[in-house]
Amino acid sequence: MNDYVNITIDDRKIKARAGEKLLWVALDNDIYIPHLCAVREKERSNASCRLCFVEIEGMARPVTSCTQVVREEMVVRTRSTRIDRLVxxxxxxxxxxxxxxxxxxxxxxxxxxxxxAKERGLKLRQKRFKAIERDHTVDDSPDEFAFDPSRCVLCGRCIWADREEAGVGAIGFANRGINSVITTFEGVSLAESICTQCKLCVEACPVGAFYYKKDKKA
Ligand code: SF4
Ligand code: SF4
Structure with missing residues (x-):
């Protein structure tokens, strides 16, 4: 098997490592594709955030780039009317x-x-979907960091860091679908749970849900 494959993304010819996922090849080549839930080291992506859609020549529908393995002569478009609408x-x-x-x-x-929002010209403040009322109590029990569920986008990156990088397993998803939340398995505060306060979840969080207390501005 060849170590590299030749692909085209947005008319750019790119040499990609065989077996690599399309999302990471694009990002490594400074072609931005929106993404939140993908973790490079994870073998199988959940593709749950539904943001990394691309079109691939020969495929009838847009596909998530975090799940597509590159193949020889793949031709990819990161923007189109259909993709922009989905994203x-x-x-x-x-x-x-x-x-x-x-x-x-x-x-x-x-x-x-x-x-x-900046890359795709999208508005952060939106009115199309009705907000769901939830309990958004901040857990500031750890010494150096806190968790604010009202800013969580449910990408799952903190869970991956907790389980796979830290090897602890203190947090996970509770409930399903639109009622999903990040919580300790016991439902107790982080300080009362088996959390070791290694802060890898804070490093993994792409938004302001897990955050360092010293950085908090208000
Ligand atoms: S706390 Fe952060 S990393 Fe964890 S699921 Fe929410 S947004 Fe993702
Ligand atoms: S996580 Fe914070 S900075 Fe990011 S959009 Fe939400 S409020 Fe704004």
Whole structure:
């Protein structure tokens, strides 16, 4: 098997490592594709955020680039009317119950939602989908960090860091669908749980949900 394959993304010829997922090849070559839930080291992506759609020549429908392995002579488009529509809808759904208060948010200026909005010309404040009422109590029990569920986009990156990088397993998803939340398995505060406070979840969070207390602006 060849170590590399030749693909085309947005008319650019690219040499990609065989077996690599399309999303990472694009990003490594400075071609931005919106993404929130993907983790490079993860063998099988959940493709749950529905943001990384692309069109591939020969395929009838747009596909998620985090799940597509590159193959020889693959021809990819990262933008089209269909893709832009899909990404816009997924983005608006994600933001429908998001506590949008960037000025008070510790992630302001370093937030993946802000980056997606800027790159794709999308609005952070949206009115299309009705917000769902939830309990959004902040857990500030750890010494150096806190968790604000009102800013969580349910990407699952913190869970992956907790389980696979830290090897702890203190947090996970509870409930299903639109009622999903990140919580400790016992439903107790992080300080009362088996969390070791290694802070890998904070490093993994692409928005202002897990954050360092010292950075908190309000
Ligand atoms: S997580 Fe991002 S979009 Fe949400 S309030 Fe914070 S900075 Fe703004
Ligand atoms: S807390 Fe952050 S990393 Fe964890 S699921 Fe929510 S947005 Fe993703």
């Amino acid at each position: 816009k809808t997924a983005f608006e759904l994600l933001l429908s119950d998001h506590n949008l208060s960037c000025r008070e948010c510790p992630a302001n200026g370093n937030c993946e939602l802000q980056k997606i």
